[in-house]
Amino acid sequence: AQTVTQSQPEMSVQEAETVTLSCTYDTSESDYYLFWYKQPPSRQMILVIRQEAYKQQNATENRFSVNFQKAAKSFSLKISDSQLGDAAMYFCAYRTAGRQGGSEKLVFGKGTKLTVNP
Amino acid sequence: DAGVIQSPRHEVTEMGQEVTLRCKPISGHDYLFWYRQTMMRGLELLIYFNNNVPIDDSGMPEDRFSAKMPNASFSTLKIQPSEPRDSAVYFCASSHWYDRGWNEQFFGPGTRLTVL
Numbered sequence: 001a002q003t004v005t006q007s008q009p010e011m012s013v014q015e016a017e018t019v020t021l022s023c024t025y026d027t028s029e030s031d032y033y034l035f036w037y038k039q040p041p042s043r044q045m046i047l048v049i050r051q052e053a054y055k056q057q058n059a060t061e062n063r064f065s066v067n068f069q070k071a072a073k074s075f076s077l078k079i080s081d082s083q084l085g086d087a088a089m090y091f092c093a094y095r096t097a098g099r100q101g102g103s104e105k106l107v108f109g110k111g112t113k114l115t116v117n118p
Numbered sequence: 119d120a121g122v123i124q125s126p127r128h129e130v131t132e133m134g135q136e137v138t139l140r141c142k143p144i145s146g147h148d149y150l151f152w153y154r155q156t157m158m159r160g161l162e163l164l165i166y167f168n169n170n171v172p173i174d175d176s177g178m179p180e181d182r183f184s185a186k187m188p189n190a191s192f193s194t195l196k197i198q199p200s201e202p203r204d205s206a207v208y209f210c211a212s213s214h215w216y217d218r219g220w221n222e223q224f225f226g227p228g229t230r231l232t233v234l
Contacts, residue, residue, distance in 0.1 A: 045225035104149055108161040
């Protein structure tokens with residue numbers, strides 16, 4: 001079974017600075033997707049960024065980027081120019097890729113609470 | 119689109135009572151998921167449906183939990199009888215299958231359940 005580990009329960013960053021959240025996963029599959037979700041205090045789960053395992057190029061969405069190291073099974077999230085609105089719980093998640101009828105199950109890490117200091 | 123709709127947003131009940139959580143997925147989505155979030159266990163998948171058929175219910179904790187999807191626009195998660203350890207936030211999510219696609223799961227706002 002796949003597992004996702006986020007080793008940093010809490011992180012803090014100064015406004016306008018950069019922070020990196022860590023995520024590692026364990027799988028024997030070669031084709032899969034990785035996601036970062038944000039959960040602000042409103043508790044709404046919001047997709048931040050996603051990565052396909054077969055793509056070597058790291059995904060980027062505005063101030064958010066990932067460092068995907070497939071061999072190391074590592075998927076870290078970098079937030080640049082941090083803003084107060086980035087304060088939230090961040091969850092790393094894994095899903096098997098592929099055929100219809102295959103597993104659509106998302107496996108989540110335990111989360112990292114990010115605090116942004118003004 | 120209104121997104122995934124869940125009701126109620128908050129539910130407080132007493133131990134032993136039946137609890138029913140409701141979910142309306144995004145129109146056109148063919149997958150529906152129920153997740154539970156607790157401090158101890160994090161976010162865990164309880165069950166998911168494809169075209170109204172349960173596909174994986176291995177996360178359902180015990181027989182007190184049941185889920186149904188009578189049609190494409192409605193699902194329920196029922197706990198009977200409820201226990202204090204069932205207190206959690208329950209999320210419903212939906213997605214649409216695209217071949218080689220992200221099949222992004224869109225989450226509802228969650229139902230915070232408190233069992234006294």
